[in-house]
Amino acid sequence: MTAVDPRLSINQATIKHADLATALRVTAEAGVQAIGLWREPVNEVGLATAAQMLTDSGLRFTTHCRGGFFTLPAGPARVAALDDNRRAIEETATLAAAGAAGSTAVLVLVAGGLPEGSRDLIGARERVRDAIGELSTDAAAAGVTLAIEPLHPMYATDRAVVSTLGQALDIAADFDPSVVGAAVDTFHVFWDPQVLEQIARAGREGRIATYQVCDWKTPLAADPLLSRHYTGEGVIDFASLTQAVEATGYDRDIEVEIFNADVWATDPLEAVRRTAATFGSAVSPHLRVPVAG
Amino acid sequence: MTAVDPRLSINQATIKHADLATALRVTAEAGVQAIGLWREPVNEVGLATAAQMLTDSGLRFTTHCRGGFFTLPAGPARVAALDDNRRAIEETATLAAAGAAGSTAVLVLVAGGLPEGSRDLIGARERVRDAIGELSTDAAAAGVTLAIEPLHPMYATDRAVVSTLGQALDIAADFDPSVVGAAVDTFHVFWDPQVLEQIARAGREGRIATYQVCDWKTPLAADPLLSRHYTGEGVIDFASLTQAVEATGYDRDIEVEIFNADVWATDPLEAVRRTAATFGSAVSPHLRVPVAG
Numbered sequence: 001m002t003a004v005d006p007r008l009s010i011n012q013a014t015i016k017h018a019d020l021a022t023a024l025r026v027t028a029e030a031g032v033q034a035i036g037l038w039r040e041p042v043n044e045v046g047l048a049t050a051a052q053m054l055t056d057s058g059l060r061f062t063t064h065c066r067g068g069f070f071t072l073p074a075g076p077a078r079v080a081a082l083d084d085n086r087r088a089i090e091e092t093a094t095l096a097a098a099g100a101a102g103s104t105a106v107l108v109l110v111a112g113g114l115p116e117g118s119r120d121l122i123g124a125r126e127r128v129r130d131a132i133g134e135l136s137t138d139a140a141a142a143g144v145t146l147a148i149e150p151l152h153p154m155y156a157t158d159r160a161v162v163s164t165l166g167q168a169l170d171i172a173a174d175f176d177p178s179v180v181g182a183a184v185d186t187f188h189v190f191w192d193p194q195v196l197e198q199i200a201r202a203g204r205e206g207r208i209a210t211y212q213v214c215d216w217k218t219p220l221a222a223d224p225l226l227s228r229h230y231t232g233e234g235v236i237d238f239a240s241l242t243q244a245v246e247a248t249g250y251d252r253d254i255e256v257e258i259f260n261a262d263v264w265a266t267d268p269l270e271a272v273r274r275t276a277a278t279f280g281s282a283v284s285p286h287l288r289v290p291v292a293g
Numbered sequence: 294m295t296a297v298d299p300r301l302s303i304n305q306a307t308i309k310h311a312d313l314a315t316a317l318r319v320t321a322e323a324g325v326q327a328i329g330l331w332r333e334p335v336n337e338v339g340l341a342t343a344a345q346m347l348t349d350s351g352l353r354f355t356t357h358c359r360g361g362f363f364t365l366p367a368g369p370a371r372v373a374a375l376d377d378n379r380r381a382i383e384e385t386a387t388l389a390a391a392g393a394a395g396s397t398a399v400l401v402l403v404a405g406g407l408p409e410g411s412r413d414l415i416g417a418r419e420r421v422r423d424a425i426g427e428l429s430t431d432a433a434a435a436g437v438t439l440a441i442e443p444l445h446p447m448y449a450t451d452r453a454v455v456s457t458l459g460q461a462l463d464i465a466a467d468f469d470p471s472v473v474g475a476a477v478d479t480f481h482v483f484w485d486p487q488v489l490e491q492i493a494r495a496g497r498e499g500r501i502a503t504y505q506v507c508d509w510k511t512p513l514a515a516d517p518l519l520s521r522h523y524t525g526e527g528v529i530d531f532a533s534l535t536q537a538v539e540a541t542g543y544d545r546d547i548e549v550e551i552f553n554a555d556v557w558a559t560d561p562l563e564a565v566r567r568t569a570a571t572f573g574s575a576v577s578p579h580l581r582v583p584v585a586g
Contacts, residue, residue, distance in 0.1 A: 222515045
């Protein structure tokens, strides 16, 4: 049996139907050392309990998913969204402190799509920048890094008006790199003709808050949100992307985040084991210090 | 009844199930002055016959669709693809000469996706550049402009490794603008944070070979190829895009190209009339010389 890469982190969405206790248990049982959590299962048990469970698991905490939804126009809904993001920042800080040594306090931000009835992408993008400005003080005070996640352009109007790594870095540029960075997710950025130069730029600017991996293949799932695959089972070139990230000096854990109905239908321990095995063959060989086989 | 915009051109794919005779007839009958043709229905009747039918219709010819499929590695399949592109160049020249005054000899190129089993996007993109280099001499001799069409990034691996207007312009930069330009299709480029500056650049560099419009909305059709809509029925901001194209001095016809099973199931005359009406309300107001209402 191959050793599990010590830098692998399981994003909880990969085993979406597992509750927090199950997610922590199967991740540790599979020999994985780190986990990224989602707000809903954390809040299901309550933050204090979740933090204690995380500590007891011995796992590192890598990211909290997710904040964002910043494109609403001024009004009570926007105020409520920003308040909710402040709670997410606090959760992130608490969980990072509860995780094992080497945990990182990173809150992943999905910008949000066009508000109902709007065609104003440019205006929506400006509101993202404004919202991050409002939250940056809270994040800095809590020691949390906000990771702007560019999503694939097919989600530009209904999920995230931030569509490229370059655009995320342009927004982040107004802020300290310890407070605002970017999430580099292979599924969302691999197609970009500028991806390698933008990864290098992100590194130079100290902005790679998290590197996340999963694969892309066609035909897309009928629900394109659920079209993410185990690494190596699609057409993404993890060699060039991973080497580019590593070349920046990135040395954090690497999350696998898969939204896929078939994966979700798998027993969660089995899904984590398969995630580890496919990570080991598709991603680990491209890390600076490959794990021993 | 509103006048039909004199710059509207019907791309034949909008009425996919109509044969060439029907497509020409309903386009003219609806009061539209121009048409873009596809190779298959042209070759169904033969090029000489198609050219005569086009002349008899009195319509302008705007583009021929389509060449491309350039990402194959060296070998007989690639040679055959390039030869087929040379025939498409000849067809384009013949049809442009047969169309009414103001016709344009533009061949739209869809680059092609990753070859079977490949993950090498960068290599595939280099082969696109090489193929265009090989065809540029033929295009120049025939007086045809090759229009590189960036396709939405969701098609990057299976349809077109050219995903942004900026990338298309970078490829085109090696060639004379009369020989190699770009197709600007709203569906494919509207999401791009750089789209307005890249349209301006395309204008400065003399590269806008054709401007094509249709709309985007979510959820996407289960087959994402068929997710194009009448202008104004989705969330694309035709004001900013059309004004940006017009500001470059672009004064050619504007094609509507819709792949949509519901539109295809409509009577073709009705589909053309609806295309004209929706173009009149969503696009015409943003042209420098709006058509009289």
